Amino acid sequence: MTIEEEPIAHLLIEIVDDLIQDWGLDLDEPVGVDTLLVADLEFASVDVIQLCVAVEEHYGRKLGFQDLLMHDGSYVQDLALGEMVRFIAKQVSGV
Amino acid sequence: MPMIEANGVKLNVLHMPNADPAAEHLVMLHGLATNMAFWYLRLAPALNERFHVTLYDLRGHGRSERTQNGYRAGVLAADLAGLLDQLEIDQAHLIAHSFGGVVALEHACREPERVLSLLLADTHIGALCEDSPYNHWYEGEALRQALESRKIDLDVSDPYFGYRLLKVVAEMHLEKTEVPEVLQELVNPLSGALSKRTTQQWFKLLTETDAENELTAPDALSVDRLSPLHFPILAMYGSKSPAMYTGEKLLRVWPHAHFRQVLGAGHFFPMTRPEELLANHQALLTGEFDQLARNRQGEEPINHFRSDRFLYRDGAWYFHTREHTWQGPFSSKRDAGQHLARYLRDVSAA
Numbered sequence: 001m002t003i004e005e006e007p008i009a010h011l012l013i014e015i016v017d018d019l020i021q022d023w024g025l026d027l028d029e030p031v032g033v034d035t036l037l038v039a040d041l042e043f044a045s046v047d048v049i050q051l052c053v054a055v056e057e058h059y060g061r062k063l064g065f066q067d068l069l070m071h072d073g074s075y076v077q078d079l080a081l082g083e084m085v086r087f088i089a090k091q092v093s094g095v
Numbered sequence: 096m097p098m099i100e101a102n103g104v105k106l107n108v109l110h111m112p113n114a115d116p117a118a119e120h121l122v123m124l125h126g127l128a129t130n131m132a133f134w135y136l137r138l139a140p141a142l143n144e145r146f147h148v149t150l151y152d153l154r155g156h157g158r159s160e161r162t163q164n165g166y167r168a169g170v171l172a173a174d175l176a177g178l179l180d181q182l183e184i185d186q187a188h189l190i191a192h193s194f195g196g197v198v199a200l201e202h203a204c205r206e207p208e209r210v211l212s213l214l215l216a217d218t219h220i221g222a223l224c225e226d227s228p229y230n231h232w233y234e235g236e237a238l239r240q241a242l243e244s245r246k247i248d249l250d251v252s253d254p255y256f257g258y259r260l261l262k263v264v265a266e267m268h269l270e271k272t273e274v275p276e277v278l279q280e281l282v283n284p285l286s287g288a289l290s291k292r293t294t295q296q297w298f299k300l301l302t303e304t305d306a307e308n309e310l311t312a313p314d315a316l317s318v319d320r321l322s323p324l325h326f327p328i329l330a331m332y333g334s335k336s337p338a339m340y341t342g343e344k345l346l347r348v349w350p351h352a353h354f355r356q357v358l359g360a361g362h363f364f365p366m367t368r369p370e371e372l373l374a375n376h377q378a379l380l381t382g383e384f385d386q387l388a389r390n391r392q393g394e395e396p397i398n399h400f401r402s403d404r405f406l407y408r409d410g411a412w413y414f415h416t417r418e419h420t421w422q423g424p425f426s427s428k429r430d431a432g433q434h435l436a437r438y439l440r441d442v443s444a445a
Contacts, residue, residue, distance in 0.1 A: 044292035045132035046107070046157040052135075053109060066136035074366070075132075075290070 001033065001082075005089045009033055012081050012088075015054045019047060033082035045075055055088060063091045098158075099151075101177030104165065107131070107158035110182065111139060111148040119211060120184045121146035124175070126193025127310065128261045128297040130157030133192065137369040142376075146188065151178060153195070155300045157293075166309040168316075172201035176209075185209065190376065192216040192365050193257075193338070197314050204320045212327040214376050215345075217336050217362050221254050222316045223344040241277040255311045257281070257337060257362065262307070265298040281362060321348050328352035329379040331372065332400070333360035346398045353384045356400040358415050370407045405431055414438075 001009060013031050020031075020041055027040065037043040043051075052065045068087045069076055098105045109131060121142055125133040131150040139148050152159035154174055155166060165171075175198060179187065188211045191199035196218025203210045239251045249259055264282045267274050268291070274282070301307045328349055332342035334356050346354060355375050357364045365372050378384050406413045411424030412431040422438060425431040 038291065042292050044130070044157075044296070045290055046130040046152065046293070049109070049132045049135045050158070062140060066140075070136055 001085070002089070004093065005085050008088050008092075009081070009085045011058060012051075012055070012085060015051060016041070016081065019050060019054075031081070033080065033085060035081050036078050037081070038078040048075070048079075051084075059088075059092065063088060099178060099181050101181050102170070102174045104154050104162055104174055105160040106154070106174065106178055107152040108178065108182075109135070109150045111143045111150070113143060113145070113147045118145065118147050120149065120187040122149045122151075122175070122179070122184070122187045122189055124151075124189065124191040124195030124199050125153065125156070126195050127258060128156075128265070128293065130293065132157070133366060134190075138190075138365065138372065141369075141373055142190075149178075149182065149184070149187070153198070155304065155306055156296070161296075161300060161304065164305040164309060166304070166306040167312060168197045168201040168314050171198045172205060175199075175202050176206060179209065186211050188212045188214075188380070190214040190216070190372075191218065193218055193362065194310070196220075197316065200316050200321065200324075201314070203324055203326075204316070207324055207326065210324075210326050212380060213324075213329070214372070214379065215328065215330045216365050216372065217332050217338045218330075218341060219254070219257060219338040220316045220341045220344070221314050223318070223341055223348075224254055225313075238277060238281075241275060245275055247275075251337075258307075258311055261297065262301050265294045265301075268294045269298060318348055321345075324349065325351065327379055329355065329375060329384075331355045331357060331364070331375060333357045333362055333364045334402075335360060336362040336364075338362060342400065346400070350398055352398070353379060354398060354400045356402045358402050358406070359419075359421065368406070368408070371403055375403075404435070 016031050016035075023042070025041065029035075031041070035041065037048065048069060052063075052069075056063055065087075068084065069079070097108055099108045100106070123131075123134045123139065125131060130152045134150055139150060142148050154171060155161045165174075179185075186209050189199045189203070191213070193216070196215045197220065199213060199215070200218070200220070203213060242249050242251070247263060249256065249263060253259060260278065260281060264274055264278060328351070330342055330345050330349075330352060332339045332355075339356075342354060342356075345352070357368055357371055360368050402415070404415050405428055406415065406421065407428070411426065412428050413421045413423030413425070414431045414435040415421055416438065422434065423431060425434060
């Protein structure tokens with residue numbers, strides 16, 4: 001993980017921990033960049049939107065999450081938090 | 096995203112303000128077994144460039160409260176009116192998909208002065224289809240055979256086939272049974288892994304509350320109630336969708352409305368073909384449709400479905416032929432248009 005990506009990872013983990021706090025999940029490991037939103041946290045599409053909105057509110061701008069989350073009109077099957085971190089870093093830096 | 100209590104139920108709401116405080120409001124209503132995510136990624140941001148956009152999860156869906164009852168269209172319309180009151184939205188444009196359209200229409204019949212325009216996307220209206228069989232739909236027979244060969248006990252002529260299919264597919268997902276390919280297009284929102292909890296939620300809604308009986312109770316959207324609606328209306332239906340029959344019925348209900356058939360698309364075209372929905376919505380509000388002659392000279396003034404001949408998908412353009420094929424990809428709409436002209440020339444010369 002690059003220096004730019006570290007604070008983004010912290011931000012995402014904080015938001016996700018807040019989102020899932022009362023879901024009663026039995027996690028083997030704490031939420032991290034390798035955590036899968038669906039397989040590990042049982043995210044529904046509306047939870048992903050909740051996460052995206054929280055991130056966009058933090059940065060005060062749209063980040064174009066559709067490019068990360070949609071393929072051929074359907075949501076992707078699953079996503080690791082680390083993939084989201086890299087995407088946000090790219091969007092924020094404008095690369 | 097805030098939870099707002101309206102009509103006695105807590106609703107999950109996302110309000111996306113436009114930079115211009117004077118911009119008009121637009122509210123989007125999703126269909127059954129899905130949630131506001133249906134709109135969020137591909138449609139809401141584009142519409143937000145012009146409108147204050149409000150998305151919410153219907154009662155019992157997404158993160159909104161699941162109540163024991165209150166799933167008839169009348170109650171859900173009261174939820175919407177209550178939500179608009181809470182947000183101090185006097186009037187709004189509405190975009191509604193599937194059952195969300197039943198809710199939007201019920202709201203419009205009760206308070207027509209609050210609706211600026213309506214885009215109705217693939218909504219089935221039971222009250223309009225009671226007089227005739229439901230099984231003459233484009234793909235109905237093929238689907239009936241597919242269901243029979245897999246011993247899936249569903250009647251494709253049932254007016255609420257779509258709702259019952261969603262329940263059967265939810266059961267398949269929960270039992271980890273493979274969903275036949277022929278059903279995938281019909282149940283798009285339940286087909287991805289991201290929807291495991293959405294599937295569980297939908298199944299619980301149907302098995303633990305009064306929702307199934309209330310959702311399949313006859314709606315009260317009769318011709319007498321619908322025909323006085325005079326705000327701008329655009330009805331879009333997928334050409335492969337079972338709901339198309341409702342669209343054909345609506346042609347005679349609203350002579351002033353505009354009708355678009357999305358060629359080759361099924362029930363969930365707002366997700367799979369969002370560009371077409373956006374382009375047609377814009378045409379509705381800019382008056383572009385009104386400039387098109389509705390009927391040829393000398394013909395009876397009868398409304399009919401039109402189709403877009405060009406399709407933009409995954410970064411490329413295609414054109415549709417009278418032989419029901421899509422030709423492409425092309426890099427621009429202009430390029431597709433030139434190839435279409437050449438294609439027509441070749442066909443007429445042959």
